[in-house]
Amino acid sequence: MAIMNVNPTRMQLTKLKKQLATAVRGHKMLKDKRDELMRQFLDLVRENKELREKVEKELQNCNSHFVNASAVMSKEALDASLMSPKQQVNIKVSSRNVMSVEIPQFSANKRTNDSGDIFPYGFAFTSFELDDAVMSLNELLPDLIKLAEIEKSCELMSSEIEKTRRRVNSLEHVMIPRYQDTIKYISMKLEENDRSSRTRLMKVKDMLLDKAHNYSGH
Amino acid sequence: MAKNIAVIGDGESIKGFSAIGLDIFPCDDNEEIPRLFRRIADSDNYGIIFMTEEMFALAEKERRRYEEKITPAVIPIPGVKANSGIGTKRLSSFVEQAVGSDIIFNN
Numbered sequence: 001m002a003i004m005n006v007n008p009t010r011m012q013l014t015k016l017k018k019q020l021a022t023a024v025r026g027h028k029m030l031k032d033k034r035d036e037l038m039r040q041f042l043d044l045v046r047e048n049k050e051l052r053e054k055v056e057k058e059l060q061n062c063n064s065h066f067v068n069a070s071a072v073m074s075k076e077a078l079d080a081s082l083m084s085p086k087q088q089v090n091i092k093v094s095s096r097n098v099m100s101v102e103i104p105q106f107s108a109n110k111r112t113n114d115s116g117d118i119f120p121y122g123f124a125f126t127s128f129e130l131d132d133a134v135m136s137l138n139e140l141l142p143d144l145i146k147l148a149e150i151e152k153s154c155e156l157m158s159s160e161i162e163k164t165r166r167r168v169n170s171l172e173h174v175m176i177p178r179y180q181d182t183i184k185y186i187s188m189k190l191e192e193n194d195r196s197s198r199t200r201l202m203k204v205k206d207m208l209l210d211k212a213h214n215y216s217g218h
Numbered sequence: 219m220a221k222n223i224a225v226i227g228d229g230e231s232i233k234g235f236s237a238i239g240l241d242i243f244p245c246d247d248n249e250e251i252p253r254l255f256r257r258i259a260d261s262d263n264y265g266i267i268f269m270t271e272e273m274f275a276l277a278e279k280e281r282r283r284y285e286e287k288i289t290p291a292v293i294p295i296p297g298v299k300a301n302s303g304i305g306t307k308r309l310s311s312f313v314e315q316a317v318g319s320d321i322i323f324n325n
Contacts, residue, residue, distance in 0.1 A: 041316055042317075048309055055295070082234065089238070091265045093265045120237050134237045158313070159285070161315075161317075
């Protein structure tokens with residue numbers, strides 16, 4: 001039994017009882033927070049997993065298009081065609097609060113909205129493989145941004161869940177039992193003091209009576 | 219606030235991204251990566267930094283400083299070379315951190 005290093009007084013007892021009540025309430029709330037975070041996190045991770053698999057597959061696809069293009073075109077010509085991009089992507093970053101965890105939200109902003117207008121080169125001297133590559137990469141962009149948003153959220157949430165879990169466990173297995181034990185210790189000590197002072201009083205009374213009237217209570 | 223998207227990786231893997239409007243930082247010198255990454259991350263211009271898996275592994279120490287921040291989000295993507303599965307491993311480490319054991323990727 002681990003008890004705190006406190007004086008066994010009535011004042012200390014009321015103080016500890018109040019602290020215990022706070023700890024119990026805090027424990028309940030943190031536990032709710034943990035459960036809700038966990039539920040949302042698991043949903044998010046499942047989504048993340050699917051999205052990542054899809055993105056990785058698509059990227060592999062794009063890469064193979066690029067490899068094909070570079071096989072048909074010279075390296076210089078390929079680099080030159082991609083050198084001066086027409087498109088510029090901005091993202092607006094805002095944040096959303098999920099159970100006190102700030103998670104990011106990205107929304108993309110493109111300079112040109114026409115998806116046919118993304119090619120930074122003329123079609124005359126480039127291979128159609130390159131068109132494919134650029135087009136499929138462009139189609140993948142929303143997914144890539146979504147993936148970044150979800151994966152960052154997962155990262156932030158997982159560390160928050162870990163912290164909350166630790167807090168819940170420390171309250172449940174260390175703090176609250178310690179409060180309870182200390183409260184029990186103090187109340188037992190106080191009762192013990194009570195009994196000992198009562199017997200002492202009885203004894204003193206006996207002695208006084210004996211002295212005054214030569215009378216014994218028994 | 220409007221931010222851009224950066225892509226770090228070997229030139230071969232990432233040159234396509236410049237065509238669709240992302241800022242690319244080709245780097246073929248592995249020792250340069252941590253410094254390059256820090257420069258990009260500290261500039262505060264980038265909301266998302268995509269890194270090819272090899273580069274992602276090389277900048278591990280530098281990445282840690284940005285783990286708790288909302289931006290930049292540092293995300294591994296497969297490069298031209300074979301997919302090494304770092305992305306999935308990273309996800310499974312999140313699950314492990316949060317739950318205590320991996321309950322989603324263990325099959």
